Amino acid sequence: MTTSNFPKIHLGFIPLVDSAPLVIAAQKGFFARNGLDVELHKEVSWANIRDRTIHHHFHAAQMLGPMPIAASLGLGHLKVDLITPMALGMGGNAVTVSNDLLASMRSVQKDLVLGDPVSVGRALAKCMARRKQQAREQLTFAVVYPFSAHNYELRYWLAASGIRPDYDVRFTAVPPSQMVAALKEGHIDGFCVGEPWSTLADQENVGQAVLSKSAIWPGCLEKVLGMRTDWAEAHPDIVDALIVSLDAACAWCEAPENHNELAGILSQEEFVGTSAEAIGRSLSGNVIKETSAAKTAFMSFHANAANIPWTAQSLWLYSQMVRWGHVAHSPQGVEVVKQVYRPDIYARALAASAPNLAHQMTPEKTDFFSGRFYDGHAFDPAEIEQYLSSLEVSAYSV
DSSP: OOTTTTTOOEEHHHHHHHGGGHHHHHHHEEEEEEOOOOEEOOOOOOOHHHHHHHSSSSSSEEEETHHHHHHHHOOOOOOEEEEEEEOEEOOOEEEEEEEHHHHHHHHHOTTTTTHHHHHHHHHHHHHHHHHHHHHHOOOOEEEOSSSSSSHHHHHHHHHHOOOOBTEEEEEEEGGGGGHHHHHHTSOOOOEEEEEEEEEHHTTTTSEEEEEEEEHOOOTTOOOOEEEEEEHHHHHHHHHHHHHHHHHHHHHHOOOOGHHHHHHHHSSTTTOSSSSSSHHHHHHHHHTSTTOOOOOOOOOOSSSTTTTOHHHHHHHEEEHHHHTTTSSSSHHHHHHHHTTTOOOOHHHHHTTTTTHHHHHHHHOOOOOOOOSBBTTSSSSTTTTTTHHHTOOOTTTTTO
């Protein structure tokens, strides 16, 4: 690839542990090695990331998995075509509840098993039923952004537990860095967020993580590299260089022997800006304490094809947008979504270093992505309507 005339590239990120690939690509020279002059920009909210990418302030950014889909469908803001040519990892989220709520859950279910979505869901449902009998206020859970995997996986788990989102429980959006304070001040009863905020809630004795994203759907992509479609089409060499750099950085972040150094780098104020100890705990996956539930990998930066932007996963996220009334299902909508996640560009960028990658990506199924969730429901991207009709709880069933 030609690298001599690349302009400076501006990339946005949110101070989370899973911003690590962008930070490491800059700090360890992976961007420079591929001829890129990259400036990272730390943002406080996902809305800022969206707006600054749409309005050309950022060439690309760390994004929530559903964000490029929502923008391309015109949900919540301007309709602007974005693409995801690479995923930045899987997992890394946790559902955390206040100490008071956890005590209530333990009181109604003595055999509560933290980390087990069935056990935790059953306890939460019992708590909510008791609160209703006592005429107490509904619980309030926070997510980072309406169009986020946090929102959809939390809703999925609640619905599978017999709890109706927006009817039995309130939702609100809170930036990641403000989650712990909101829980401490009693504004919310729980949240679903990426690390290190669940770990910090525990360290500050404000709340405790009770469930991980990987327990709900082990293979669900989390953060992605997002950019405007028109910019990507005009600069394919830069896009390829970004992917090659970030893929190498993801592999570096995955290696356990690098985690101490990674925690130290991320702890710096210009990046995540929290203690290296908390970040190290996040990287080790030791987020949910006292669990005897079956262990699944909490977070993956590179293993198990974590960087392939599977089209099937974008269609599952779209199905959740339909399920919760964010968009009406249509053949046109499906076609738009199919153009957002671009495994073909990922394969193109890595053709020299991984010549068999394109073949391995057909069909879109690996050992980690079976399309099956913990509750037994299976998702077939070719049968979205059938899948939606099989779900008992949705925006249209309350």
